[in-house]
Each structure stands twice: as C-alpha cells, then as structure tokens.
Amino acid sequence: MTTETVTPSQEVAEILLQQGGEMLRECYQCGTCTAICPWNQVTTFTIRKLIHKAQMGLVDFEDQEIWRCVGCRLCVDRCPRGVDVPKVIRAIRRVVMDVGAGVVPHALRIADKNLAGVGNPLGEPREKRNDWAKSLDVKTFTKDTEFLYFACCYQCYDSRCRAISRAAVNILKKAKVDFGILGAEQVCCGESLRKAGHESLYQSLARTNIEVFQQAGVKKILVTSPHCLHTFRDEYGEFGGNFEVIHTAQYISTLIEEGRIKPTKRLGKRVTYHDSCCLGRYAGMYDEPRQILQSIPGLELVEMRNTCQYALCCGGCAGRLWQETLKGERFAETRIEQALEIGASVLAVYCPYCMVNFEDSLLSSGKSESLRIADITELVEEAISA
Amino acid sequence: MAKLKVAFYWAASCGGCEIAQLEIGEKILKVAEVADIVFWPVAIDAKYKDVEAMADGSIDVCLFNGAIRNSEQEHLAHMLRKKSKVMIAYGSCAYEGGVPGLANMFDRASIFERVYHETPSTNNKHKVFPEPSHKVHEGVLCIPEFNDTVKTLRQTVDVDYIIPGCPPEEKTTWLALTALIEGKLPPKGTVITDNVKAVCDDCPRKRDVKKVKKVYRTYEIITDPEICLLEQGLLCAGVATRGGCGAPCPQANMPCTGCYGPVEGAIDQGAHFISAMASVIDSKDPDEIQKIIDDIHDPVGTVYRYSLPDSLLRRARIQ
C-alpha cells in the first residue's frame, strides 16, 4: 500500500454531477447496496466504494468494474438515502462514452457501433427490420390506426425472439385490435444504450423514433419489450415525445378480462414467472403477468424465491446483454436453478432480453431438456389457438 | 308640489340599464305621478341643444348610465352635471367602467387596428381609421374623438349617488327611486343598496372553511347546489362584492362576477379578491401553487370584470 496525498479531484466530481449523477452526493456510505447487490452472490462488486470514489472524484475510468452494474434497481428500493444508483453509474459511464475518458469494453463498442450505423445493436440491415412480419399480413400504420405495434430489435431480428412479435400480432388480430406497424425507418428504442452511458447516441435514436412516430400520427404504442416501455413512456417525454405506451402485459390482461380473447387450450404445466427488472421494479407491473398466466387453463403457477420487487435480474439490462459475463457469474444460471428447484417445467418471461439470456444459459448449462423458456405472449397465443 | 324633472342618459353601455329601469314594472306609474322625464334619448326625441337651453340646475335628477369612452359622452356628462341638481351614476359602467372598461387592456391604436382592420370580415387595405375631423369638399366632417382610456363617470364629473349593478336589480333601483321620491336622500357619495355586507350574506349556499386545490371554469364542473361555489373551485366573486342584489347568480349555479362593485370601504375589488382567493389555495409548494394558478386563465377579466377603469391601476400598460 502506498500513502498518497489525496486531492479529491473537483473537476471529475463536477463532470459526474453534470452528467446526471447529482444523487451521489446524498450517499452516506452505509453499504446496503453492496450487501444486497446480486453481483456479490457470484463475485465481488463493491458498488458503495465506486460511489464513494465518484464522490471524491477518484473514479478510475479504465477499471472495467464500472460496466458491471446491470441497473436492476434492487438497491434503489432499499437505499435509505434514496440514491438512484443506476443514474450515478450512468453518469460515470457517460464520462467514458460521451466525454471520452477511459476504455469502452470491446463487446459494448461493437453494439454501440451497430446502433450508430444501422440503428440496431445486432448490426442487421435496416431494410430487414420488418422481415419478421412477412406472411403475417400486418397493415402499415396510418394516422387512423389506433395502435402502433413496436417490436424490439431482438423481436425483429433474433430468430428466437421473432416468435414473440409474431405471437403478439396473432393475438392482436384475433382480438380484432386496430393496429399497424411502421417500417425500416424505426430504430432501437435506445434504453439499454442510455444506461450504458452513450447519451448523445441515445438522444439521436430517440429523436429519430419520435419523429417517425409523430410524422405517422402515432398516439398509442403497444410494445412487447419492457425496455421500450420504460424509455418510450418515461424518458422520451424529455425530447418532446409524448405517447401513450402500453406493454402487452397490461393490454393482454385487459383483452382477457374483457373476453376479447379466451385462453381455452389447457397447458398442464408447472410454470414459474421471472419478473424482469424493467417490467417489475421500473414499471411496477407484478400482477398483470401473473393474472394472464392464471387465466390459462391447467397452468400451475409457482413462485421462485426472490420474486416481484425482490426478483433477481437476468443479467441483461444496461448493456450487459451485449457484453460477455463469465460462466459461473451469470444471474440467468442462478435463476434457471431456482426455477428447477421448485419443479417448474416452463420459465415464463415477458422481456426479450430475459429470453435471450435464459436461452443462452440453458444451452450452455445443458438443461434444455428439463426447462422451456417461453414468453407469456407465446403462451397466450398457444392457449387461444384452439 | 311641482313634479320632479328627471333626465336619463346612456354613454358607453349596452342598453341593459335602460331596460333595468323599466324592470320596476307597474311602479313606473307611481314615478310618473311625481316626475316628468325631460331627457331620455332612448325613448324621447330631444336634441342636445334642448338640454343646453335648460337653465343650470333645472333638472332635479339625472340617472346617467354607461362609461365615458369618447368626447361626446364626456361633453354630455359635463353638460348634464351642470343642468342637474343630483347626478346619479346608474349601473356598473357609469360607476366603475363596466364591461366596456375592459377595453383598458388595450389602447386606441390597438383597438382600431383590431376593429377596423384585423377582423376577418373587414376589408380595409388602406387602413382607414375614424378621425375626429375630416375635410371633404363640402367642409369638415366631425365625429366624437375616441379616447385611449375608458373612464368612469366619477372620474369625469362630480357624482352624488351610485346605483350599482350590471344591470342594477329592480329592488336596488326602486330603493333609490323611493329615496328620491320621498326626499330621504342619504349622504352624498352613498352607493345605494340594502346590504352593506358582501354577496355571501345574501347567498343561501352552505359555507365552510375554504381550501382550494383546483380551480375550474364553469363548464368544467357540475357543482353541488348546496355548497359554496368558491369551495368547489369556481372563482365566485361574491366574497369581494357588495351585496344587495340578493345573490341571484349563485342561486342559479353561476358564480358571482362582481357587478355590484367592492364592498363598502374596500379599496380595490380585484386586489381584495386576488388576496382572498390566493390565501385559500391549498399548497405550500411554489410549483403546485403555480399549477393551480395556471388554471385561472384571465385574472384581470375575472377580478375586474366591471371595475378596471375604477381600479388602482385603471388600465394595462401598453408597450
């Protein structure tokens, strides 16, 4: 250990405040966040110390630890000073992504480059954005259409996730909902990118979408990703985009309640539901997904430990989906074990990121035989296709 | 006893006061027994020069309604003052400027611009605006000069009594006429009503302590007919308005708009109303207070609906 004369770096502290980290001043270093941070179940991650370094202006921007936080908000709900930790972390990341200090992890840089170039993190061509809807006969949104259905990038391009958007379309059609889709001019919602710290690019994505929506005369948007929900509903307003944004969890539960769709086909399975951070702690939607599941005949709903506001993150928020997490440190693995522990044969999710993460971990852990990962949208589609 | 000589005049007004004078119904016969009308442009053909020819002080009472908007009205006010023993400002316009007084939110130039140029139905490319005098072949044409600022009768001539209201209620008019007929005139300057308290005193609605979280316009809310309108978020000016009208508006589910003017002794009706209203806004948070206030769309028009020319500021400042 060396002794050094520490001059807390005022400039760095100031920049962090400017980048939206004001809340860090409130922290009194009690360590509650560290104590409950899910990372500490698999490795060591002293988030409290990182915040203290930020307070002192002593953050090491080259340290890869600053990319670890998944923004799951578990700590926010328990912080006695109400510090919005993900916002503090976001401010630190902005210094790297936007201001140019430190090092951007390689995998994140690729996703970032893709977003800047082709408007989606997967690097797929723009013009193929609507390929998933081919053969489904979905009408294009016009200003007389009630809802715009916005599919998440993964639901547009990822082969596994396309099933979700396709299921959603089938449900909506069956319920005779007046909806349409827009074309390749749409881009990624940018939610994860913002949490990963690239504010300027996020804002340009957001503005693009807002313009596309406004020009098309969009008022109401249906989404199947809670990430889109969060940023469309809670963040686009900052840039003049004010839309009524509804996640299918909410909308489908209403359709069922109103009898516009009827889940009649039995699903004789033990199903557990994984609350995604964005739909759960961010949007507070815990009941709707469970109500939908319980409306499916024969389905037995069981709960894992850590559910609802205490749910464990899948590990894919805040840009972590695009980065490599070492085997043994993946929350998705823990979650799959938890599901198997209670004898579930289906792990239901309501978020494409969770889907991608769980499918990945399931494959690498070789447990594909014993557990099926399914989006609730898919389960509903099956149940109503009698 | 010789019959009373009575004059009526209307200046900047809507004509409602003329009708209100007839509201007394068959009691008019009683008036006719004791009074002769010597001048009443709305009903009797008489020329200004006839009035001019009368001796000073030869009219017993002049009931003058309407505000002073132009030079003709100003001239008549002075003339009638000279000819009359008693000058009465009849109705809100003469008393406080009234609705025409809201023109004090503008000046002559902007009013002309609007009326003679901007209105969609007007075609006046060359911006021909009224001029007090205009030379033509045959000579000079004159029309009255339009003032920048509307004035009250009291700001123009000495006034003996005031009968408030837009228009005055029948019972208020009759109260004044009875006093005249019976010769039992109150001290000069009296505003003649039968209630010195605010309109609330006449209002049958149930009143409680007041806490206003949201302000509504009348069309935005269906009110409880039993409860004070102010408590329900309507800007009822009854609290800051002289009573005597019998509170007909609140009884018809409409908030008082303040036509009887300030309560006796109050300095500025609008300022008092603002103070009272703001005091009962139920918030300590500047942003929330502002949000509540944002719903008050036209404060001046609300608190000075009839009294802008008579207020402390008298008019808006035009840049």
Place this chain on the structure above:
Amino acid sequence: MTKNKAKVGVYICHCGSNIAGVVDVKDVAAYAQGLPSVAAVKDYVYMCSDPGQNIIKEDIKHLGLNRVVVACCSPSLHELTFRRACQEAGLNPYLFQQANIREQCSWVTEDAALATVKAKALVSGAVSRVVHQEPLEKREVEINPNTLVIGGGIAGIQAALEIADGGYKVYLVEKTPSVGGHMAQLDKTFPTLDCSSCILTPKMTQAGSHPNIELMVYSEVEEISGYVGNFKVKVRKKAKYVDEEKCTGCGICQTKCPIRVDSEFDAGIGKRKAIYTPFAQAVPNVPVIVAEECTYFIKGKCRACEKFCEPGAIDFEQKDEIVEIDVGAIIASTGYGVFDPTPMAHYGYGRLDNVITSLEFERLVSSAGPTGGKIQLKDGSTPTSIAIAHCIGSRDEKYHEYCSRVCCMYALKYSHLIKEKTEADVYQMYIDMRCFGKGYEEFYKRLSEEGVKFIRGKVGEVTDRAISDEEKGKLIVLAEDSLLGNVMRVPVDMVILCVALEPQADAENTARKLGISRSADGFYLERHPKLDPVATTTDGVFVAGCCQGPKDIPDTVAQASAAAARALAMISKGKVEVEAATAHIDEERCSGCRICNDLCPFSSITFDEEKKVSRVNDALCKGCGVCVAACPSGIISGRHFTAEQIIAEIEGVLA
C-alpha cells in the same frame, strides 16, 4: 381624540455623527416642519439619552402633542424606550412611530445628498402613518393555577411532580391503565446500567400519592378550548368496570379470568388477561376490564372475576365519564410510538421467528418480563450468536429521515446484557456510532473491550437461505463491512432490529386538539429549536419528552423540568400579557364568507353559525395579520397595522 386634531412632534436624532455625519439633519428637520399635522420639530444629538427623552416628554405636556415620531435608529433597538417615554408623559405608547434613518439610511448610503432625500422620505412615511395610529391598551389575563399534563411517562411524571412540589394542582392524564410509559418497559438504562424500574417506581408511587396530583389513568383528552391561563378541557375517563374505591389490588381477578391476549406492555411477546394491570408495579394498582375482550361483555356469561372479588369491586355497569377541568397551562408529554418493521420485508420481521424488535428484546431481557429475563429463541433455546441491526426505519428517507438518537446506545446496552447472560457472540451492524451523551463514549469503549464485533455497514437483508453447512438453520445477515469492503454473511440465531422512535399514531389528532404544530417529521414543533425548546406556538402549551422528538431519559427529564418551570413561572406571575395589536372583525359588516377561518395559524378565528359571522378570539390572536390581508370585504382590521396606517406610510415614503 380625532385624527383631524393630530398634533405630531417630530424628533431627529444625530446619533453623534452616526446619522448627522451623513444625513443633513437640519434639512430633514426643516422638511418635517412642512409636513401636515406636524406641530413641533426638534433635532438633538442623542434622542435616546435621558435629556433626549425629556425633550419629548416636555413637549407632550406643554405643546399638547398627541403623536410622536422619532427619526433615529432601528425600532428593534429603541421602540420600547420611546414608547415608555410617551407613556410616562401620559401619551398612549401606540401613538409613537419610529423612522429608521440610521441602520437603513445613514449607515448604508454612500452619497450624503441621497441619504438626506431617503431620510426625508422615511420621516414623511412615519408622520403620515402616526396620524392614523390609535391608542391600544395592553391586556392581561388571569392565570388559572392548575396545570394539565397529558401523558404519564417519565416526562409527564417528572413535570407533574415538579409542579405539584411547587404547591400547585396538576391533573395527570394517561391513556393506559398505569403511569410509567415506555421507561417502565425497559430493563436497564444506559450508560449506567441501573435498573429502570428501580429508579422509576418510586417516582410513579410519588405521583400516585401526591396530594397535589390528580391522577386520571385510562383516560383521554377529548377536547380543549380556551386560551392561555384559561383552558377548558374535557377528559374521557374510560369505564374500568372496577370500582377504584373498593379494589384492593389483590390480583385474584387476573388469575381467574379465562381470556388471554397479547400484552401491549410486553410488546406482544407475553400475555395478559382481559382484566389486567399492565405490570406488577402499576400505579394505580387497579385493574381494568377490556370490554371488547371480556367473555361476559361478548357472550353475556362468565363473571369469573366478579365471583372471586372479595371486596365486590367489579362493576359491569360502569360507563365512560366525561370530566371537565379548568387549567391555566398544559404540558404535552405524550411520548413516542415504535416503528413497525413489517413493511421492510427483506428483514423478515414477522416471517422469520427470531427476528425481533428492540422493544421486544427489552421485554425479553427484563427480569420482570415473560421469560424472567432469560434470553431465548422462540423454541426456548439459548442463542449462541446475535446480530443487532441499527437504523431500522431511522435515517432512511423512505421511513424516517431523522436519527432516533437512542438506538446506538441501547444497542450497546444489549451487547452488554447478552454478554452478561449468555455466551453468545454479538455483532453490531451500524452506519455511524453516535455516542454523544455524558458517559456514552466511555460506555462504547467498555463494550468494545467486552468483545463485541462491530461491522460498519447497514444490514441489507436477513435470510434463512443457507448456502453452506455452517449457515444451516441460522439466520444469515447480509451487510457490507464497509471498512473492509467485503460483503459479510453473518450466520446468527437472533436478529434484533433497532427500530425507530416515531410520533404517536394519534399525534396529529392530539396536536389539533392542542392547537400546536408539528414539524415535518411529525413530532410536535417547539417554538424555537434552540432558544425556546419547550414552548409551542400556542401560548400556555408546553412540550416535554419524545413527543417533541426522539431523546434519551436524561434529556426527557430535563425538558420535563423545564416545561414545569415555564408553567410555574406563569402561575407565580398570576397574569399573562397578551398581544394588544390583534385582529378585529367588524361583525356588522362580516358576510360570513369564511375565507379567513382556516388561515389563522393559531386557530383564533371561529365561525358563529347562528349569526353567520366570523370572530377573532383576542387571547389567541398574535396579530400576524394574515386574515386581515385576506378579507375580501376589507372588514378585518389589524390593530396597529390597519390598511389605512400601512397605506398612509406607503404614501408617505413615496411622497
């Protein structure tokens, strides 16, 4: 005296060179001479000196002045001086007005010429105002020498005893069946570790038997009206169904009663009967029957207690009784409530057996408690390790932002008691150790020597999910040791949650009855946080103990004594002066619109439903003028601050 005949004397002070060095006082004097109603103008080197004051007094007597203006320093310095001078010369002191041409003119203005202009304006304002000023009489009200103390915890007992020993009557109202409060529930007290009941019981007995104290237990204050010196209080004495005169306190009824319910006194970890005294040393030692729990009241049969009561003290016919008392002063010592940690589900309280609150532990460790002082787990076994979690519900913006002040110290006390009675390891999970009192730091040191382990970090979670063999069957406490930067999983048998002290659940209601305010945290608001910590915004109402904010026993006792001293001072004076410059409603012109009703911070405005007019109670009004400014009819006048006077001054200074 009419305004037309106002004769104003204007006196310009040089204040040595303080004023005259900048302001041209002769010029100001000449200007004042020309103002309306001014009958005399003089300038003098020091107006506040005796010769200066004498000039004014002489002029009042000889020139017949009926208004006086002195242009000098700030009224906060010499308003009283000159008012007194006027009074001594026979002029009502409210006919004096001061113009501040020093602090707000000569001392702050660079340019002498502009300072003179400003001084003239200020003098003009004062002259213009003083003409409209009216004589006012200072008013005094008699003080009723009886005092009401609400709440019979240590604060209430202490305050009551102080006043009673001073020779005055005290009504001590307590809502439970016995005095003693929270202190009676405690086992030992920090840092001295003396037994709580050993020091409290004698005081309770003294309060119970003092000839000047009328104890009203099982009673609640229903309504308070009146004002300082003359409060009228309605107290509901709840039916005890036991005749106090006949009961001998033998306790047989309690052994015979078949109904067992959770004991409030034992914080729910012990049981009591439907007829009970909260604890053995209760004062008075008379049990009460809880009708909602009693079999006889519910089903109409049983009466076991009655059968065995030899003196025949059981009386099922008793009814609640409303007693009216008159008092001059009120001391609120209503204490605190205890934070319920159930909403913080991650701590497992209510779900995990051996997660308990500090108050429950207090009863557990008490030798008079349900276990006789044995520290044990729910299954009766002795714990081998205990974690003490600090700041549960305190210092937490989601619950209570404030520090509860006593937890660090009682947590240390628990460590000692645990070490004394068991072999258990003790962990303290703390954010900051706050040991501010006399002997507290020393106590901390002593406990450190006893081998207690201190982990600097707030507990994040308590779980029963073991991830290793040594965790099996244990409660695992998760906390970051922030000094090490490591997350610790601490397996223990018992977790004590140091829960916050919070305002009583009915604090809002009580505050309303008392007409006092509460601070943002919900505790009663003292008049001044530093210089007047026992008075409240309502004259004659004082606060003592935790109802004003969390505090330990020494601070509570000190505040109680202070509150008693304030009440005694009032009583011994016999009279209290009330504000003369109050608001007045002209009922002849009040329309009863009720705009003003809720604005008064001192609840001095009432509405007469019959006459439909509002009315100001002079004794409660402090003359702030908020109602005056609000009255849409302009018919509330603020004495000495009338609209006429203020507008006259405005016109004057702008002239």
Place this chain on the structure above:
Amino acid sequence: MSFEPKILGVLCKWCSYAGADLAGTSRKKYAPNVRVVRVNCTGRVEPTFVLKAFEKGADGVLIAGCHPGDCHYLEGNYKALRRFQLLKKMLAQMGIDDGRVRLEWISASEGERFAVVVNEMTERVRKLGPFAKNGGSNG
C-alpha cells in the same frame, strides 16, 4: 440626469427588517432607492399595497420575509407566496414588467443578501425606466 427609481420595500419585522438592520450595522453600502415600510409578517401584505404603491409613484415594489419554514407566525410567508404568485400573473396581464415586483426570503442573518437584492432590483428597475402612471395618452 439619470433616472433614480423609487422602490417601496415592505419587510417583515422578524427576518427581513432585521436583515436590513444587519446590513446597516455591518455598514454595507447599497442603493438608496428602496424606502422601507415595516410590517409584522409578509402574510399581512395585501395586493392592494402593491397597486397603491404604483398608483402613488413607485417604480417597483420589493416584498421580503422569512424563509419558508421560518415564519414567526408559522405560515404567513406561504400565504404571501400564494398571493404574490397570483398577483404576478395579474400584473403580467396588465403589462407590468416582472422586474418591478419581487418577493424574496431574507433572514435576519442575511444583511449582505439584503444589500445585493436591493442593488439588483434598483438596477433592474432603473433599466425598465419610470412606471407609467396612467399608461394611456389621454386617459
């Protein structure tokens, strides 16, 4: 000659008047344009006073009282705030510049601040020029 604005200052006696006194005892020099009237509390200030001041030749009005939470009468300053916010809206409609009326919280210990506020306000009003008493040409 440059225009010397006349500004009415209405100060609460517990905080702001004491703050102004403190500016005096610490010999802070500031513009002589504010003429102070002392009231019990900003809660006593009627909108009428402000209008009256303009009518009587003031070019601006400064109202100052205790900081929120510090009112000697508990909440008088909040009531002043509500009235002020509504009055401001009305004055804006009447074409009266925002800079002519100001409500400030100045404590008894903020002598320095009082001086700063007075100087700022004086300069602002000086720039705005004299208040047009009648505002119309022939009215």
